[in-house]
Amino acid sequence: MLATIIQNLINALQWGSFYALIALGYTLVYGVLTLINFAHGDIFMVGAYIAFFVATFMLSAAGLPGWAALALTIPLTMILTSMVGVTLERVAYRPLRRKGAHRLYVVITALMCGLILEHANLALLGASRKAFPPMITEHVYNIGGVSFTNLKVAVIVSAILVFILLQWIVTKTKVGMAMRAISYDKFAVPLMGIPMDNIIVATFVLGSGMAGLAGILFAMSYPILEPYMGALIGWKAFIAAVVGGIGDIRGAFLGGFLLGAVEILVVAFFPSTFRDLIAFTVLLVILAFRPTGLFGVAKTTKI
Amino acid sequence: MLLSVENLEVKYGNIQALHGISFHVNEGEIVTLIGANGAGKTTSLYSICRLTPPEAPRVIAGDIKFRGESILKTRPSDVVKQLNMALVPEGRRIFGNLTVMENLELATYSRERHADLKDEYQRVFDLFPRLHERRKQRSESLSGGEQQMLAVGRALMTGCNFLLLDEPSMGLAPRLKYELFRTLKKLNESGMTILLVEQNASLALNLAHRGYVLDTGELAAQGTSAELLGNPDVKKAYLGG
Numbered sequence: 450m451l452a453t454i455i456q457n458l459i460n461a462l463q464w465g466s467f468y469a470l471i472a473l474g475y476t477l478v479y480g481v482l483t484l485i486n487f488a489h490g491d492i493f494m495v496g497a498y499i500a501f502f503v504a505t506f507m508l509s510a511a512g513l514p515g516w517a518a519l520a521l522t523i524p525l526t527m528i529l530t531s532m533v534g535v536t537l538e539r540v541a542y543r544p545l546r547r548k549g550a551h552r553l554y555v556v557i558t559a560l561m562c563g564l565i566l567e568h569a570n571l572a573l574l575g576a577s578r579k580a581f582p583p584m585i586t587e588h589v590y591n592i593g594g595v596s597f598t599n600l601k602v603a604v605i606v607s608a609i610l611v612f613i614l615l616q617w618i619v620t621k622t623k624v625g626m627a628m629r630a631i632s633y634d635k636f637a638v639p640l641m642g643i644p645m646d647n648i649i650v651a652t653f654v655l656g657s658g659m660a661g662l663a664g665i666l667f668a669m670s671y672p673i674l675e676p677y678m679g680a681l682i683g684w685k686a687f688i689a690a691v692v693g694g695i696g697d698i699r700g701a702f703l704g705g706f707l708l709g710a711v712e713i714l715v716v717a718f719f720p721s722t723f724r725d726l727i728a729f730t731v732l733l734v735i736l737a738f739r740p741t742g743l744f745g746v747a748k749t750t751k752i
Numbered sequence: 753m754l755l756s757v758e759n760l761e762v763k764y765g766n767i768q769a770l771h772g773i774s775f776h777v778n779e780g781e782i783v784t785l786i787g788a789n790g791a792g793k794t795t796s797l798y799s800i801c802r803l804t805p806p807e808a809p810r811v812i813a814g815d816i817k818f819r820g821e822s823i824l825k826t827r828p829s830d831v832v833k834q835l836n837m838a839l840v841p842e843g844r845r846i847f848g849n850l851t852v853m854e855n856l857e858l859a860t861y862s863r864e865r866h867a868d869l870k871d872e873y874q875r876v877f878d879l880f881p882r883l884h885e886r887r888k889q890r891s892e893s894l895s896g897g898e899q900q901m902l903a904v905g906r907a908l909m910t911g912c913n914f915l916l917l918d919e920p921s922m923g924l925a926p927r928l929k930y931e932l933f934r935t936l937k938k939l940n941e942s943g944m945t946i947l948l949v950e951q952n953a954s955l956a957l958n959l960a961h962r963g964y965v966l967d968t969g970e971l972a973a974q975g976t977s978a979e980l981l982g983n984p985d986v987k988k989a990y991l992g993g
């Protein structure tokens with residue numbers, strides 16, 4: 450019994466880690482721009498594909514051993530994915546911001562950008578799925594009836610490390626302070642000599658970088674890539690961010706892990722086709738009681 | 753001339769708020785802008801600081817020059833970073849979700865990374881000892897007067913040598929108001945140029961060297977403080993008879 454519970458907990462933490470890493474990007478961008486970046490799930494997808502190309506190159510063209518390929522693929526993918534996020538900001542969101550467009554139009558633009566990323570992928574790479582090359586050998590450990598792999602543990606540990614790092618950035622560095630300041634009062638930020646655009650770019654770098662990391666970890670865990678892989682997981686991460694209290698980093702993590710736990714719990718008792726239905730319903734109920742999410746207090750305390 | 757505003761016309765959307773006003777500030781001066789509600793004082797300061805719509809207006813004609821060069825293309829953050837001007841905005845606009853200390857630290861954002869700022873923090877804390885007592889507190893929880901001190905202290909931490917203040921005495925008890933004005937005088941004596949917007953015209957004119965009177969987006973009067981204090985129209989309209 451206990452073994453089953455721990456087993457489920459590990460699975461919940463693994464999925465929660467994916468959701469949390471992606472939810473983070475929604476929450477950071479929302480905190481700074483009050484924009485729900487609906488293209489973010491597709492940034493995650495792009496991250497997974499970038500990881501695929503980088504890893505394939507490292508393994509076959511460069512002929513590196515698996516561990517070295519992995520060590521290079523992680524930072525490269527994160528950097529390249531952040532560049533995609535920043536490009537999106539530059540070409541799609543910034544012009545609208547300059548014109549003072551209403552938030553509604555920016556959100557519609559974000560949805561469109563997501564679709565463009567999906568279909569550009571489809572057009573360029575075709576409909577066939579890609580198999581992600583294995584970089585490390587997966588070991589299965591079995592302790593007291595609980596089985597887990599080195600990869601699962603790595604996913605969970607990565608998510609926790611990212612959380613600690615981001616929490617540090619946001620609370621201790623000046624860029625993080627500026628991000629919090631923007632979420633409180635945009636208008637006064639330039640008065641401190643802070644170029645708003647730099648902070649916005651930093652936000653997209655962080656959010657997309659984490660989505661890129663989620664992309665690699667996901668592709669390593671479930672090594673089949675297809676252009677729509679970011680859609681559902683993106684929605685789920687978005688909902689996780691909302692349930693946690695969008696704009697709050699702790700909320701994004703808690704929301705992600707909560708969603709992971711609810712899903713695993715549902716699967717333990719119901720047919721697996723019920724998973725998403727019940728999980729979303731539970732989150733809806735939580736929101737009905739706390740519309741601002743678990744950590745969302747007043748409008749003023751974002752990030 | 754440190755700053756000159758020349759025939760400035762600005763609009764909010766389609767509504768014109770300034771109809772061609774001109775004024776200037778020399779280095780080392782205290783200049784005040786006075787005028788009734790809606791006269792365009794805040795609008796003038798926002799324009800000078802190059803803040804962007806929708807909260808700030810759009811310049812449609814005229815020019816704003818810093819040491820003789822137009823700054824109409826300057827970014828608001830560069831007004832602070834390169835021109836060393838800092839605005840204490842109307843309504844304080846401190847970052848309530850940050851602590852007092854974080855508000856001050858944030859203001860040093862654009863300064864040299866390893867600059868030794870200890871003396872500057874000390875100067876702010878000497879001017880406003882209250883801020884030192886409350887430095888770890890979330891600034892939202894400060895009293896109105898303390899928030900005003902923080903707004904001034906924050907502007908100083910940008911390393912400015914030209915301070916623009918928009919009704920800094922708003923909501924301050926009389927004693928604090930006089931204290932703040934003494935502080936401004938001290939700052940000016942140590943070299944700070946000041947452009948002060950104030951509701952309390954007699955207080956402002958007693959501090960300033962020169963002043964301008966704005967009336968619905970136009971310049972109604974100008975002169976040295978003594979001249980304005982003696983001007984019968986100004987007396988009647990702004991100095992309570």
Ligand SMILES: Nc1ncnc2c1ncn2[C@@H]1O[C@H](COP(=O)(O)OP(=O)(O)OP(=O)(O)O)[C@@H](O)[C@H]1O
Pocket residue numbers: 764765767769787788789790791792793794795796806807808842
């Ligand atoms: N964001 C805005 N959008 C539209 N009109 C504005 C805006 N801000 C100010 N105005 C208009 O511009 C004019 C000048 O306003 P401004 O705030 O500069 O006055 P002020 O002299 O600072 O007044 P007060 O003493 O009340 O602060 C007013 O008619 C005001 O209605």
Ligand SMILES: [Mg+2]
Pocket residue numbers: 793794795842918
């Ligand atoms: Mg005003």
